[in-house]
Amino acid sequence: MTTKTAKTRPVRWHIAVFLAPAVLIYTAVMILPLFGTLQLSLFRVENNASAFVGLDNFHTLFGDPRWAASFWNALKNNVWFFIIHMLVQNPIGILLAALLSHPKLRFSTFYRTAIFIPTILSFVIVGFAWKLILSPLWGIAPDMLNMIGLKSLFAPWLGQERYALTALSLISVWQFIGIPMMLIYAALLSIPDEIIEAAECDGITGAAQFWKIKLPLILPSIGIISILTFVGNFNAFDLIYTTQGALAGPNYSTDILGTFMFRTFFGFQLQVGDRNMGAAIASVMFFIILAGVCLYLFGIQRRLRRYQF
Template sequence: MAVDAEPVQRRARRWHIAVFLAPAVLVYTAIMIIPLFSTLFQSLFNTVGGQRTFVGLANFMVLFGDPRWAASFWNALWNNTWFFIIHMLVQNPIGVVLAAILSNPSLRLRGFYRTAIFIPTILSFVIVGFVWKLILSPLWGIAPNMLDAIGLRSLFAPWLGQEGAALTTLALVSVWQFVGIPMMLIYAALLSIPDEVIEAAEMDGLTGFSQFFKIQLPLILPTIGIISILTFVGNFNAFDLIYVSQGAQAGPNFSTDLLGTLLYRTFFGFQLQQGDINMGSTIATMMFLIILVGVSIYLFAIQTRLRRYQF
């Protein structure tokens, strides 16, 4: 009997796996993988004498070799990096602190704070950009009046119109909007630390700050790593907030120009400027590569070294 059964089993292909995978694979291929590769492909072509021609890496040479293209690209890349630095230095530490405070069982109205801090995250960029533009408006905004009320009116400046201040201001607006995400993730990680571990620490005399730094922080490091990579990908794809509050020209004087706005202007054109699909794809490819490199560094260099604890 056993001899008879074996060939039958070998012939049985497990079709159901393919069938169940098919919808996701097909949809993902159609709307993600094909567009991604056709964009990468497009960056190798250009229009020469009205004909679409393969030009190899010529578009990349223009992007890095032509002083104007290179200046806009490096400017956007630096702005993007600064945008990311502000998020890492402000958003994530504040998120950790808020989560630590929220996880304190003696805090009252925890549900209220949690919801209030998380709500901006679910608002549209358009609303956030518009509201903050109004708050910071030197004409009708409440920011100058509030500073006036505490005698600090002289500190107010039309930040969104200043070359030096605009990008940092917008980065902080974005921090305000998204600080709820690291807070929630870290809050969840803190809650998952078993009480026995905390109790054991207390038995050993570790309380307060030293308990947080010696026990809780090491346990939530993997979560902080995930948050950092999410922030990185989100920041280097950022576009909406700048577009809504400063327009596609990302003023003043391109001081808020991110890779996303540069890509938008190049790809779709702006006012009298005609869209340039090939140079746009070249910039998109660079964005893809930058994010790919960043994520790879995290995956291979950092994540493998993070120690995980199983309870």
Template sequence: MAAQTRPKRPFRWHIAVFLAPAVLVYTAIMILPLAGTLQLSLFRNVDQSQIFVGLDNFRTLFGDPNWSVNFWNALRNNVWFFIIHMLVQNPVGVLLAAILSSPRLRFAAFYRTAIFVPTILSFVIVGFAWKLILSPLWGVAPHLLDFVGLKSLFTPWLGKEQYALTALSLISVWQFIGIPMMLIYAALLSIPEEVIEAAECDGITGLSQFWKIKLPLILPSIGIISILTFVGNFNAFDLIYTAQGALAGPNYSTDILGTFLYRAFFGFQLQVGDPNMGATIATIMFLIILGGVCVYLFLIQTRLRRYQF
């Protein structure tokens, strides 16, 4: 008897139909511009024509003093900008989430809303509002410090090179601390009640319960928040541009890769824009972010999976 042939499985056209709009939009606004940027970084404008130069633009960016000084300064500032967020924003966000998840806390919903509201504000509003608050001439910060007897501590933080970047980093922390708070808050609420009850039966309560039980269980969420912070900080531009302008003053002390890219690509004041060098800087930013994401995915996330349910 001849062997029966299995019926051929029909092709599921509806999957392609549903995925096509998202794929087309993502390709149009992400993949094609990225490919164009990578291509532009390998060319140079010579006599009104694009000439392929390979990696010469990267050598110029790293070695030519006209470019390398500003590039390494922007990279150092960007690293410090990220460190401030990692050391302040995320730990404080975890602390706020732990406090707000307590069933004993009254008006917790109001506190969550109040902390999260700055996240939805425009960068322009935040930048100009804090410039007014910290202004030594008409700002309210000197008067508030004088009211509590600490006016001697006031200084024009946004106007001094040694303080400006840290001040802007803390302003950014104030604006976005609601994001890690809400993500950690959701992670804490997702912990099964059986785990908490078992810990209480063993006499683990209060702060000890958070450190020994809850914190290990929310480590995957903390890892996701950390990589989101990394990507967001190395793509930052709006707040620095709004508060300090494209020159990222004073004396480029708040210059980060985003503002450096803006001046290089589009030009500013007496500086003529160079799209090829701007694309080179954008490529370096992409490689930095890609490297950080790969480190997280292949070295960190694999170690955190054992804590997931």
């Protein structure tokens, strides 16, 4: 009877039919270019011919002083760019979500919309607008600080090597803080009412309820936000390019892996493009992101599962 049932079981071809468009598009847009980039990083143009050099391009990138200085500078800036987002964007996003999820807060829908709107704006608009705001010549930032008696603190932050990258990181935080806010907000709303009611019966309310009850329950969502922040920041390019240009000034102080790869691959001004070295940089970016994602999936996510319900 079991054998007969197994033989007459219908084949669910509709599953493959529905998945085929997404798989084909993802393969054409993501998988094939990825393997093409990895393959390109193993070759070099010699005597107008492409020659296989193995890992020599990576050895040049890490060891040649002409390349290594720029690469390690871009990687260091990228790490700082990520740290700013982790220390500023995500905690503030969690705080905003906790405030907006309070049942007695009025106009919460308006606040959520206002905070999330910058997320849908173009990088070009955001970069150009903040360049105007922070301009020491015609920007409104000096006047606004003067109104509260803090004009002495103003400086041309985008034009100083010490502050340019931090200023751009905070601009990026302003633009994308709505994403962690909305994800945490959704996680807070998904907590069963029975848990909240039980906590209130035990006298746990207010801030103590958030720290002792809600925060452990939303740790998986915080983990997802952290890994999305990691991937997004190590893929960053647009904001730096629109505000500081491909040279990521001043004096490469805002240069990150994305802008470094762009200049190397496509060339800029007097620099001739080198697609093989550009592919090597892109491959390093891929492996960095892959290592971070694997660390989260196999090292952190398993520990967070105990808080899921």
